[in-house]
Amino acid sequence: MKHAITAALGAMLALSVAMPASAQFTDRNLRISNGVNADHPAGNGVSAMEACLTEKSGGATKITAFWGGALGGDLQATQALRSGTQEMVVTSSSPLVGILPALGVFDLPFLFANEEEADAVLDGEFGDYIAEMLPEVGLINLAYWENGFRNLTNSRNPVEKWEDLEGMKVRVMQNNIFLDTFQNMGANATPMAFGEVFSALETKAIDAQENPFVTIDTSKFYEVQEYLSVTRHAYTPFLVLFSKPIWDTLSAEEQAALQECAIVGRDAQRAASRELSEKSLAAVTEAGMQVNELSAEEQARMVEKAQVVYEKHAADIGPEVVERVQAALAEIRGN
Ligand code: TF8
Numbered sequence: 001m002k003h004a005i006t007a008a009l010g011a012m013l014a015l016s017v018a019m020p021a022s023a024q025f026t027d028r029n030l031r032i033s034n035g036v037n038a039d040h041p042a043g044n045g046v047s048a049m050e051a052c053l054t055e056k057s058g059g060a061t062k063i064t065a066f067w068g069g070a071l072g073g074d075l076q077a078t079q080a081l082r083s084g085t086q087e088m089v090v091t092s093s094s095p096l097v098g099i100l101p102a103l104g105v106f107d108l109p110f111l112f113a114n115e116e117e118a119d120a121v122l123d124g125e126f127g128d129y130i131a132e133m134l135p136e137v138g139l140i141n142l143a144y145w146e147n148g149f150r151n152l153t154n155s156r157n158p159v160e161k162w163e164d165l166e167g168m169k170v171r172v173m174q175n176n177i178f179l180d181t182f183q184n185m186g187a188n189a190t191p192m193a194f195g196e197v198f199s200a201l202e203t204k205a206i207d208a209q210e211n212p213f214v215t216i217d218t219s220k221f222y223e224v225q226e227y228l229s230v231t232r233h234a235y236t237p238f239l240v241l242f243s244k245p246i247w248d249t250l251s252a253e254e255q256a257a258l259q260e261c262a263i264v265g266r267d268a269q270r271a272a273s274r275e276l277s278e279k280s281l282a283a284v285t286e287a288g289m290q291v292n293e294l295s296a297e298e299q300a301r302m303v304e305k306a307q308v309v310y311e312k313h314a315a316d317i318g319p320e321v322v323e324r325v326q327a328a329l330a331e332i333r334g335n
Pocket residue numbers: 034035036074090091092147173193194210211215
């Protein structure tokens with residue numbers, strides 16, 4: 001018996017010495033989940049990330065993706081990462097503010113004006129600053145992907161000014177900043193997990209929801225919503241999160257490959273998101289949604305109305321976090 005063990009150990013040792021660099025990759029199947037469907041640009045990102053990992057690991061690192069909330073919603077999946085029972089999730093930052101209040105910075109209404117600003121802030125120092133807070137809560141952020149600018153849909157009336165929200169039952173993410181943003185405009189805001197939204201709209205338990213064009217399209221909200229108002233009231237990024245307890249068991253090579261491939265995935269994902277965005281808008285219009293832009297004047301009034309939310313939530317988010325994002329934006333805007 002003792003002999004057999006010694007022989008086996010000897011063989012393993014010989015093997016590990018003789019192993020080429022690719023042997024730094026153990027065969028693994030990484031489970032990644034998302035609440036949207038596979039035809040959402042998140043699907044393009046995961047495919048690109050997977051191809052990159054296959055190449056770097058010589059096929060050892062595999063991904064199995066679960067779509068449509070098959071492994072639970074954003075928050076539930078993120079909790080599974082923290083406890084080490086799931087490897088990865090692509091999630092909105094917004095439902096995670098209970099885990100890390102600083103993430104609320106991305107929920108501040110009208111924070112980013114366009115995609116270029118979002119990319120510069122997220123991929124720059126500020127994005128790193130936020131990512132560095134995540135290991136403490138059991139999460140590793142591999143990259144920021146795009147969910148997109150959020151727009152309001154409802155089954156009641158076109159929203160052309162904030163007063164049109166009066167009494168409207170709006171589903172918001174499980175997030176106090178969103179809740180206050182809509183309450184402050186007179187809506188009756190209800191926090192709800194994404195997976196429940198379609199049927200709540202269908203049964204008219206709620207009148208309205210807000211999400212980017214691609215989600216309104218790929219989650220088929222156009223089937224149960226009449227009006228789409230281009231409010232662009234928030235850009236809440238996706239985080240590509242990895243479980244810290246599992247991360248700590250990976251080799252340095254595996255960790256590096258995941259970090260690099262999440263960036264490869266990001267570039268494919270953002271490109272797909274931006275390309276699909278206009279197509280989705282055309283598709284939902286074609287499907288019968290009535291779309292309205294806000295006039296420049298009404299857009300400005302909505303931004304103005306939302307300012308109180310900054311004051312109300314700066315303390316919860318962390319005053320330094322809010323100051324830093326505003327400084328980063330000021331620099332990008334050149335003022
Ligand atoms: C929301 C979010 C979600 C996304 C998706 C599940 O409204 O925008 O659609 O996080 O990935 O809850």
